[in-house]
Amino acid sequence: METPPLPRVFSPVRSYTGGRLQRMLYCSTRGGVRGRDFREVLFSGYAPDGGMFMPETLPVLSPETLRSWRGLQYTRLVVEISSMFIPAQLIPRDDLEGFSVPNVVRIARLKDGLSVLELFHGETLAFKDLAMSCTVHFLNYFLQKDSSRAVVLVGTSGDTGGSAIQSAKGLPGLDVLVVYPRGRITAVQEKHMTTCLEDNVHVFAADGSSDDIDRPLRRLFADQNLVRTHSLMSLNSVNWSRVMVQIAHFFYAYLELSGVEKAEAAADLPDLEVVVPTGGAGNITGGPEGFLIRIICLKTF
Secondary structure (H helix, E strand, O other), X not given: OOOOOOOOOOOOOEXXXXXXXXXXXXXXXXXXXXXXXXXXXXXXXXXXXXXXXXXXXXXXXXXXXXXXXXXXXXXXXXXXXXXXXXXXXXXXHHHHHOOOOOOOOEEXXXXXXXXXXXXXXXXXXXXHXXXXXXXXXXXXXXXXXXXXXXXXXEEOOOHHHHHHHHHHOOOOOEEEEEEEEOOOOOHHHHHHHHOOOOOOEEEEEEOOOHHHHHHHHHHHHHOHHHHHHHOEEEOOOOOHHHHHHHHHHHHHHHHXXXXXXXXXXXXXXXXXXXXXXXXXXXXXXXXXXXOOEEEEEEEOO
């Protein structure tokens, strides 16, 4: 019997030339939920149908815009990328530029054209620190604006929990509940989580693996009445905001290493090959769709 075709989720791309998009909506990767705005997606975990929220339309950068970004610091590039996915009516440009994002992305240049993009200079030494800190800024912006509260549920295999705690500790409108697998993380990862004494941080160890922790969290987020009643949300890699900020990693590498500034105006833009070691594919999800990057995924176990 033939497998039925998957439902079409994503619409045609739209062009982007450096201004703020006035409308950007999101849908579930499983096709059952559409028409959500950035704020709704930010304050979500899994979509109600169990999928992950992604943009309904994908912006297209003109070569001129791409070249104009050459030489931007990482912090500025995050603002430009975020502008493509967060309409100005939700977060005005001035407020978006006011966010403090750590400028800690570094490039180590080796021989034979090989370079390493170092993403481990954040406060907990995890690449997740960069997108997490920005995502928490977005959360805090809306919580302060609306005088509201939210409860963050985080299941972690090690890095995500410490990064979420470091970014959200002490914020008055945000409670953070982290669950990690007992005996299956490093001592450093455990201390990042268990030594935080802020009143809004709550850390628990559970028996089993991180996959065992994820299953009940999925069931919690599937209960929309529970989610609404307690304002539950996730800061795991299913949160679109984290993926969005991680797109800047790939753009930064491309602009710094591809030689795009040397390409003639009418010539094709150069390609860049990126090798990404990954566990759950959270990093490579930010690889720009249709961009001039060939991504090679190295699965770790």
